[in-house]
Amino acid sequence: MGERSDHPQGPGAAEDSEAQEIEATVVLGIRITDWPALRAAARAAVEELDFAGIDPAGQREALLREVSEDPNAALGALLHPDRLVAAIPGIEALGGTLEISVTDDFAPDFAELFPLDLDGEDGGAVGDWTLTPRTACLLHTQLITLADAAYDDLEEHEGDPITDEEEQDWAVLARLPRRTWGMHRSWRRSVARSFDDLADDLGLGEWPLPRCLAEEVALRLALADARELLGSQPQAVADMMGDLPVDLYDYDWDGCADELFGVYGPDDADPELDAVERTDQLLAATHPEGWFLTYEDAEERDPGRGYRR
Template identity: 80%
Template sequence: MGERSDHPQGPGAAEDSGAQEIEATVVLGLRITNWPALRAAAIAAVEELDFEGIDPAGQRRELLREVAEDANAALGALLHPDRLVAAIPGVEAIGGTLEISVTEDFAPDFAELFPLEGDEEDGGAAGDWTLTPRTACLLHAQLLGLADAAYDDLEEHQDEPVVDGEEGDWTVFGRLPQRTWRMHRAWRRSMARAFDDLADDLALGEWPLPRCPAEEIALRMALVDARTLLGAQPESVADMMGDLPADLYDYDWDGCRDELFGAYGPDDGDPELDSEQRTELLLTATHPEGWFLGYEDAEERDRQRGYRR
């Protein structure tokens, strides 16, 4: 005969004074590989929820908006403790919280994404300029940092205009051309996403080639900050690089300007002007609202990609 179990069994066991209550802690490391699929699943999950209290329809609309725009909100809808426990027989949720945060533990492997050895089959040749693992890593860090700082600016200042003489109160938006200082919250959020878009390119092993005027500005700012950080804190940069292989072209900022700008965008006008000068003319002639319109010869970014924050 088996040993007698003192744990309650069967329906109604949770109401028994001897029912066992357990606190479970689960830590997950997740990488989003298909944002449209995640968004669709989250929207479907929200559609199945029952809302109570004041204005249930309004609550549903607001949550649908959040999960459609924010990956963290989408994950929150799918990983909610009540939803997870509902799939487990014999238990019921008596409480719980969910915390989601961006972690650096799953940083891209830039040595693998940007190999240094030329691949002759792909047309590579030894000695050609290349975006090295260390340069990509430093640029990626600066782009993410600028995106976070832009979102922080947005949370702190919302629609407030940048005031002349007080631009130092802003980490990112005070550095932009003055004609953008009175732009609205949605515009600023799109600008923050421009930094993230270029960082995502690097995380996928692609060169961060600006696809619209806003990304031109974003990449310029990242290059300036990367150069500044390397000059001011070389030891910190060395620690950031870890075991990434070194190369002759590491931190070649002039090479970055020559190779990363001008792949897309305006190529007409004065032939004496370089790509940066032509872009400056375009930025001057275009209202900031149009800075997010993609160049005709660039692949369009997913319009449903949402925002990180």
Template identity: 85%
Template sequence: MPEVEATVVLGIRITDWPALRAAARAVVEDLDFDGVDPEGQRAALLREVSEDANAALGALLHPDRLVSTIPGVEALGGTLEISVTEDFAPDFAELFPLEAEESGGAVGDWTLTPRTACLLHTQLITLADAAYDDLDEHEDEPVIEEEEHDWAVLARLPRRTWGMHRSWRRALARTFDDLAEDLALGEWPLPRCLAEELALRLALVDARELLGAQPQAVADMMGDLPVDLYDYDWDGCVDELFGVYGPDDGDPDLDTTDRTDQLLAATHPEGWFLPYEDAEERDPARGYRR
């Protein structure tokens, strides 16, 4: 029988990370590990596929596993290479259609437009990247006032967080990704905890500043997304996106921003990730991008 070398190129979009993670973990549980500490190897790989989508895909798309499903064929070896398409972006025109009377629970005539969603999504992803970069470079090092310029994001947080540990910082980085994922699914990025309130606030600040400093770059980013009256209505974003979830007690004369500031000051940073009672809890096993 002849030996055949086959090259397969697949374009894949991850649409359900929890389902992908569960499938990858099931595969790893069934693998046989040889050598020193096989159970330690299994635990390490389980941890990797639980936190990294590329690792999860690698477990599921391994050549030996793929070939084993084809009758009459024996795997002679092979390699797997996975690369991320850098220019992928959600179709915000489809996700946030302007012709809809309501979008994600819009109140009155205001809506989250495709261009606003696109710019906000970009800033959330950028902040997540920067927060993970801070984590990779500084780990548990505290932020020092004289060295704030050495930090991309974490030095912008309230000073009481400057000495927080690595796990806390990693969870904070994930809040940007969580809100960006909401937008990528066509949902309004409604903060579900205090940490997400802070993350969305930073993204709105950066989106406003980028639009003011580099309007042409923003225009180029938008491509052929439709134009609308409510594009880049940052005050409207504050009014409509904040305060949907969260405690409604406290001083009724305070606006949402001031009420959030009071809660941030009164709550230890460890408690900033506790979901609001009226908000759906995010999947606790969703893992981290890094």
């Protein structure tokens, strides 16, 4: 005879016993590959929710706005424990929490995204100038770093004006022209997103060609910081590169300025001006509110792409 078991067996066991309470922990690694699709799904999920209390319509509108701007909020709406449990028959939710954090482990494969012409004797590029894997990697790192710092400025100072006395308390926004020091919070948030937009271009294997004046300023800062980091911490940069292939055009910042700026822009720009002079002229002639107007010959970025923070 087998040992006696206190746990009922068979298809009718659940009806004959008290329901078990189980705590389940699920850890997911997720990479967002289609933000518009994720945003649409999150908005649809919010539309299905029932809101109670004061101003249900206002609550719904606020959450719709949040999931439309923030990928983390969109994931939160779709991965909420109540929503996940509702899709499983035979159970009910007793409560739960959802925690979402951004991982730093993922990095684009720049060797694959920016392949080199390997016909040269030493594997170096031949022919026309190219954006190399190592240059793209360092530039991407600086753009992400600047975006993080700009968002930090925003969270710490909100819409406070920048002053000479407190200039050192700002990580990035005080480096912009003085005429921008009194700009409002939403403008500053768009500046932070400009760094991310260019970084996203690199993450997709595309050259970070500025499509508006704000992106020209963002790229200028990133190139300056990349040049400075390479000069002050060459070993740190070498460690960052890992096994990315070496090329003759690595860290050619003058080449970056020549090739990345001026692809898009006003048709009446003086062709005799170099990249720095051209951007300075545009900055002098353009009010900060106009920094985000897409150049006529450039493709407009998705207006619903949201913000990282």
